[in-house]
Amino acid sequence: MARIVVSEFMDESAVAQLRDAHDVLYDPALVDQPERLGREAADADALIVRNRTQVRGELLAALKRCTVVGRLGVGLDNIDVAACEARGMRVIPASGANALSVAEYVVGTAMLLLRGAYLSTARVAQGQWPRAALSDGRELGGKTLGLVGFGSIGQLTAQLARALGMRVVAHDALMDRDHPAYARSGAECRPLDDLVAQADVVSLHVPLVDSTRNLFGAQRIAAMKPGAVLINTARGGIVDERALADALRAGRLGGAAIDVFAAEPLPAQPHFADCPNLVLTPHVAGVTRESNVRVSSVIAREVLEALR
Numbered sequence: 001m002a003r004i005v006v007s008e009f010m011d012e013s014a015v016a017q018l019r020d021a022h023d024v025l026y027d028p029a030l031v032d033q034p035e036r037l038g039r040e041a042a043d044a045d046a047l048i049v050r051n052r053t054q055v056r057g058e059l060l061a062a063l064k065r066c067t068v069v070g071r072l073g074v075g076l077d078n079i080d081v082a083a084c085e086a087r088g089m090r091v092i093p094a095s096g097a098n099a100l101s102v103a104e105y106v107v108g109t110a111m112l113l114l115r116g117a118y119l120s121t122a123r124v125a126q127g128q129w130p131r132a133a134l135s136d137g138r139e140l141g142g143k144t145l146g147l148v149g150f151g152s153i154g155q156l157t158a159q160l161a162r163a164l165g166m167r168v169v170a171h172d173a174l175m176d177r178d179h180p181a182y183a184r185s186g187a188e189c190r191p192l193d194d195l196v197a198q199a200d201v202v203s204l205h206v207p208l209v210d211s212t213r214n215l216f217g218a219q220r221i222a223a224m225k226p227g228a229v230l231i232n233t234a235r236g237g238i239v240d241e242r243a244l245a246d247a248l249r250a251g252r253l254g255g256a257a258i259d260v261f262a263a264e265p266l267p268a269q270p271h272f273a274d275c276p277n278l279v280l281t282p283h284v285a286g287v288t289r290e291s292n293v294r295v296s297s298v299i300a301r302e303v304l305e306a307l308r
Contacts, residue, residue: 002045002307003065007031007053010072014296021304022046038062046303048072049079051283052264056080063089068306070299073098073286074153075235077208092302096152097294098286102205102233103157105259105285107164110145110201113229113255113277114138138200138254141165146199148192148215149206149234150175150182157203158185171195173211196220201229208235218243227254233285236261245271248278259285 002022006015007030018024022045030037031052041047041062048070049055055069060083069084071093081091112118115137123130145161147154150172158168168187175181177189196202202224206212216230217240224230230253232239241262247253255277264283272280286295 003043004046004048004303004307005030005037005040005044006048007037008048008050008072009292010048010299011293011296013293014300017297017300018304022307034059041066046070046307048299048303051075051078054078055084060084060087063087068092068303070094070303072295072299075207077235090306092299092306094295094298097298098288098291099153099156101288101291102153102286103160105233105257106157106203106231107140107160109231109257109279110161110203110229111140113231113257113279114140114143114201116255116277119277143167143200144169144198146170146190146195146202147187148172148195148202148204150179150187151205153233154203154205155181155185155187157205158187162186166201169195169199193223196223197225199228200225201231203231204234204238206234206238208237212238214238214240216240216244218246221247222252224253226252229253229255229257231257233257233259236264241269242271245275245278248275251276255279257281259283 004018004022004024006026009028010026015024015026025040038059041059042064044063044066046068047063047066050072055078060080066089068090069079071079074093074095076093079091084091117134117137120130120134142165144167147158147168147170150170154170158170161168169190170187171190171192182189215238221243244256248256257279259281260283
């Protein structure tokens with residue numbers, strides 16, 4: 001019987017599946033107790049994490065017996081994959097399991113930000129009637145969605161957007177122009193600069209690596225179509241947060257939805273205060289009841305298979 005340590009939240013039915021076969025320590029608070037996590041990791045044959053547990057440095061060194069690291073999600077920037085593999089550990093992400101949740105978040109926030117009418121509850125409840133001010137919202141249909149990164153999440157987002165009447169353009173540095181994913185999803189392949197210049201909504205779906213850090217800094221944000229919307233559900237550090245806030249305040253951008261940040265949890269940020277048409281969410285675009293079940297089930301199954 002192997003020992004499995006789960007340091008962040010996981011669907012209870014998947015935890016039960018693991019417990020049927022192995023000794024499991026499931027404590028979502030472990031991520032905030034690094035010393036205890038290190039002690040528990042020393043006897044772990046498998047470690048299961050989300051995005052906050054940093055599998056590198058001291059924690060990685062503590063994993064003396066571990067052979068598999070399960071990631072309850074898809075991004076791997078919190079895991080030193082090369083170092084894990086060098087130590088004989090297999091790293092398993094839940095590829096595709098939360099794609100629908102992220103795609104719906106992108107389309108939903110794009111609709112909200114373009115329309116601009118859904119944040120008036122407090123004013124209307126107070127007896128105000130800002131009908132004239134909110135009558136120039138824009139429809140989603142007929143607009144152009146630009147997807148930066150065209151993996152499984154980007155492709156599903158394209159399908160949902162096209163079903164609502166959007167034109168979709170996409171750019172992926174790792175995919176050739178004739179990659180079948182473009183034709184399959186009805187997206188047009190475009191160079192990044194062209195995409196940025198013509199998209200009404202730009203949505204980011206790339207990992208955080210050296211080439212994507214500050215990919216959307218002040219210069220690229222300024223190159224976006226006037227009134228465009230920027231959505232980041234990928235990773236913090238891809239967007240220069242202060243430059244984004246400046247562009248919103250100056251009226252160069254029509255709105256933004258940011259789910260991921262350079263520092264998480266996000267400390268108080270004065271530059272975001274009073275930004276117009278801005279949605280900030282705490283890294284939950286890929287987390288819904290349904291996606292948590294899917295992600296947890298995939299990782300439980302894969303980890304059990306790896307421990308056989």
